Amino acid sequence: MAGYRGGETESQISATAAAEIERFADAAWMERGLSANTLASYQSDLRHFARWLTENAQTDLLGARREQLLAFLAAGVDSGAQPRTSARRLSTLRQFYQWALREHDVAVDPTAQIEAPRLGRPLPKSLSEAEVEALLNAPDLSTAEGLRDRAMLEVLYASGLRVSELVGLQPDQLSLTQGMVRVTGKGNKERLVPLGDEAIRWIERFVASARRELLDAQPCSALFPTRRGTGMTRQAFWYRIKKHALAAGIHQSLSPHTLRHAFATHLVNHGADLRVVQLLLGHSSLSTTQIYTHVARQRLQALHARHHPRG
Secondary structure (H helix, E strand, O other): OOOOOOOOOOOOOOHHHHHHHHHHHHHHHHHHOOOHHHHHHHHHHHHHHHHHHHHHOOOOHHHOOHHHHHHHHHHHHHOOOOHHHHHHHHHHHHHHHHHHHHOOOOOOOOOOOOOOOOOOOOOOOOOOHHHHHHHHOOOOOOOHHHHHHHHHHHHHHHHOOOHHHHHOOOHHHEEOOOOEEEEEOHHHOEEEEEOOHHHHHHHHHHHHHHHHHHHOOOOOOOOOEOOOOOEOOHHHHHHHHHHHHHHOOOOOOOOOOHHHHHHHHHHHHOOOOHHHHHHHHOOOOHHHHHHHHHHHHHHHHHHHHHHOOOO
16 A cells, blocks of 8 residues: 555454555545654554554454543553543544544544643743853853854844744845844744844854955855855754753753743843734744743742732
């Protein structure tokens, strides 16, 4: 059969279940263009459920009922599965049975009346203001690369740009006299973001000397080039950040959004309105920005405790 094939063993599940899982994976691959990793995850979850049904309910995938799905998910929780794992398994089963219903392989979707577990949104990792200061001071300014990295870090922290937006910056996107950078973000939406005096100062210093040294007369449209005369990749920049973080004594794991989160967190800490932060980050919905409400809540609680007579 043409299409996607997962590599997991077929042991302990019936030939009928194996064939149904392969048909579903083929359909998902053709209809939605899902990645191999996503399809492999779907197949793994479905085989897990098919084995559980054989061992505990003496039935097969297409004969499963709502109560058996609930028992399977409960067994996973009893075995230590986290809510996110249970939610992923239910999502896989829901997609499988919705497909099976469309294919007329089942008469009823057994997942229809099952609610997904509530997931709290994970709080983004951030850095303290002292840690950010240490990170900004880490690059070796005696080298052109160090001066470039310092300018990039200053821009990232001052503007909250996504890393992909930062490494893709071109000189004509900046107006240093107005102190603004024009960015085209997700959904091809354009936004203007202030840079701040410090970031402007480091950009001017970098452009005046180190940028020319890095390019050595090579043409390059990127604001922050490498010695190869090309723009820096997102991965290469985060390798540089981890190197500077180690030099600064920062041992926590950094994600591609750590400085973006620090930008937003520190703005809220200093009293910025969430809608302003939303505009600066380029979030299409305030609900995405509301992940930072915990910061505002903590700040209000601290102010209350410090100033209220019964705090």
